[in-house]
Amino acid sequence: MTARTMRTAAVAGAVSALLAGATACSAPSGGEGAGGGEDSLTVGVAQEPETLSPMLGYGKEGNSKIFDGLLTHDAEMNLKPALATKLPEVADNGKKYTFQLRDGVKFSDGTPFTAKDVVFTYETILDKKTNNPSKGELDALESVKAEGDDTVVFTLKYPYAPFAERTVLPIASEKAASGQDVNSGAYNTKPVGTGPYILTGWRKGEKLSFKANPHYWGGAPEVKKFTVAVIEDDDVRATRLRSGDLDGAILPPNLAKTFKDDSGKRTLEATTADYRAVTLPSGNKVTGDKAVRRALDLAVDREAMVKSILNGAGRPAYGPVSTDSEWFAKGTERKRDLDEAKKILDDAGWKPGSDGIREKDGERAEFTLWYFSGDKLRQDHALAYASDAKKAGIDVKVQAGSREVIQPRLDKDAMLAGNGFPADPDFDLYPALHSSQSGEGWNNMAQYDNKAVDEALDEGRRTRDEDERRTAYDTVQKELAKDPGYTFLTHIDHVYVINDGWQKLTTQVEPHDHGIGAGPWWNVEDWQRKK
Numbered sequence: 001m002t003a004r005t006m007r008t009a010a011v012a013g014a015v016s017a018l019l020a021g022a023t024a025c026s027a028p029s030g031g032e033g034a035g036g037g038e039d040s041l042t043v044g045v046a047q048e049p050e051t052l053s054p055m056l057g058y059g060k061e062g063n064s065k066i067f068d069g070l071l072t073h074d075a076e077m078n079l080k081p082a083l084a085t086k087l088p089e090v091a092d093n094g095k096k097y098t099f100q101l102r103d104g105v106k107f108s109d110g111t112p113f114t115a116k117d118v119v120f121t122y123e124t125i126l127d128k129k130t131n132n133p134s135k136g137e138l139d140a141l142e143s144v145k146a147e148g149d150d151t152v153v154f155t156l157k158y159p160y161a162p163f164a165e166r167t168v169l170p171i172a173s174e175k176a177a178s179g180q181d182v183n184s185g186a187y188n189t190k191p192v193g194t195g196p197y198i199l200t201g202w203r204k205g206e207k208l209s210f211k212a213n214p215h216y217w218g219g220a221p222e223v224k225k226f227t228v229a230v231i232e233d234d235d236v237r238a239t240r241l242r243s244g245d246l247d248g249a250i251l252p253p254n255l256a257k258t259f260k261d262d263s264g265k266r267t268l269e270a271t272t273a274d275y276r277a278v279t280l281p282s283g284n285k286v287t288g289d290k291a292v293r294r295a296l297d298l299a300v301d302r303e304a305m306v307k308s309i310l311n312g313a314g315r316p317a318y319g320p321v322s323t324d325s326e327w328f329a330k331g332t333e334r335k336r337d338l339d340e341a342k343k344i345l346d347d348a349g350w351k352p353g354s355d356g357i358r359e360k361d362g363e364r365a366e367f368t369l370w371y372f373s374g375d376k377l378r379q380d381h382a383l384a385y386a387s388d389a390k391k392a393g394i395d396v397k398v399q400a401g402s403r404e405v406i407q408p409r410l411d412k413d414a415m416l417a418g419n420g421f422p423a424d425p426d427f428d429l430y431p432a433l434h435s436s437q438s439g440e441g442w443n444n445m446a447q448y449d450n451k452a453v454d455e456a457l458d459e460g461r462r463t464r465d466e467d468e469r470r471t472a473y474d475t476v477q478k479e480l481a482k483d484p485g486y487t488f489l490t491h492i493d494h495v496y497v498i499n500d501g502w503q504k505l506t507t508q509v510e511p512h513d514h515g516i517g518a519g520p521w522w523n524v525e526d527w528q529r530k531k
Contacts, residue, residue: 045231052199065524067191068171101114124172131182267496275512276492296389296484316490318488319332368396370414371399385487496520507520
């Protein structure tokens with residue numbers, strides 16, 4: 001997978017009627033940021049975190065702004081030291097990781113950072129009482145011990161090749177977070193960290209406000225005030241960017257191209273591991289039928305979705321692993337074949353009814369597909385998917401809803417899902433496909449259960465031998481092609497439009513989560529104002 005791309009959008013387009021008719025906010029003057037001042041920045045994102053506590057999963061991919069991990073990533077996605085002074089020493093055949101910690105680091109409340117904070121963070125995550133849906137990601141961890149204030153030793157149950165990647169996880173303050181309910185305590189909304197920014201306010205559903213940490217060990221940021229506006233609706237986000245209410249925002253490609261002729265703005269694209277897929281729950285009589293799943297996998301026109309929905313900013317998806325990843329199993333690409341899709345359904349006893357929709361044993365080939373309200377990309381994917389499915393004789397009823405409405409229905413209804421982590425194939429494949437992950441938060445939403453896949457996933461995460469890992473993950477992807485529990489549609493390049501007033505803007509290979517820690521502002525603490 002390429003580390004990053006950055007190019008100017010080249011396709012002109014008319015401003016939508018909504019943008020043209022929207023009531024604009026007053027644009028800031030004098031080159032000041034939308035937050036008020038040359039040293040401020042306000043950006044628009046689609047989602048906000050459910051919590052700001054690392055113990056509950058916040059910031060696990062790194063770049064959390066409030067916190068630091070032992071390690072972090074550079075622009076090329078290589079691991080580098082953060083709270084640790086160097087990369088870990090690995091011993092005992094990959095089962096022992098020793099980190100030396102940076103001296104003189106303090107939390108934002110002035111408390112010294114020590115090895116005890118690292119132990120506290122990891123042990124709290126693994127505690128049975130902690131409601132962290134991602135704790136399975138630390139399944140390999142047997143113990144974490146402090147040796148004095150400046151050394152931490154992790155002991156693993158088995159060699160887990162990507163363990164160092166798990167140590168970008170933010171470190172919480174034991175003093176600030178202990179003595180309260182980890183699942184509902186004040187630390188979840190009023191965190192204390194060692195990062196470049198300090199949270200100054202969080203108005204749920206509206207915005208998160210940060211100020212620069214003047215005592216940050218990495219140097220005081222030049223962007224002194226950083227505001228993240230939470231705007232679920234893509235069109236509204238574009239409107240607020242155009243009006244000057246925002247300095248930057250993530251936008252769907254077709255909206256981003258409307259800013260092409262704005263000389264004061266830049267468009268940046270980030271290669272990602274972010275995919276869109278339709279969950280096909282096994283508990284539904286229609287989507288649980290293997291023949292239906294196989295037919296849908298062949299009926300969908302992925303190339304058309306990349307062209308029309310993504311404006312070319314993406315790739316067809318055949319599983320969680322992107323086609324441009326070194327871990328992608330060549331030969332698992334599936335061409336659209338509507339005739340073969342119909343034959344599979346015919347052979348399985350799904351016969352067309354009078355209206356063209358198939359039936360079998362009195363069961364009509366129909367199901368509901370949900371997407372998040374205001375998410376134009378998911379909506380467009382869902383509608384295109386429904387159109388393709390209907391050509392095969394399957395009726396997909398598209399519905400919009402909130403997370404609270406959708407999640408309880410996932411055992412029977414499909415969802416236009418998104419996910420993706422670039423660091424290691426285990427991070428995508430295991431939570432999406434391993435049967436043990438069914439019902440764990442947003443993991444394995446299809447309730448996918450394939451013994452060969454489970455065995456290969458277990459093997460892939462329990463060896464450090466790269467050839468053995470590659471064989472295991474090839475097996476997973478080949479099995480998924482034969483027995484698709486999801487219909488994977490596209491991998492999406494994230495597109496950002498931002499005021500052209502800063503230097504050192506880059507993008508990384510990004511995960512699905514493109515909120516506070518991703519986008520051009522992944523390293524906002526290093527930005528400098530153009531002279």
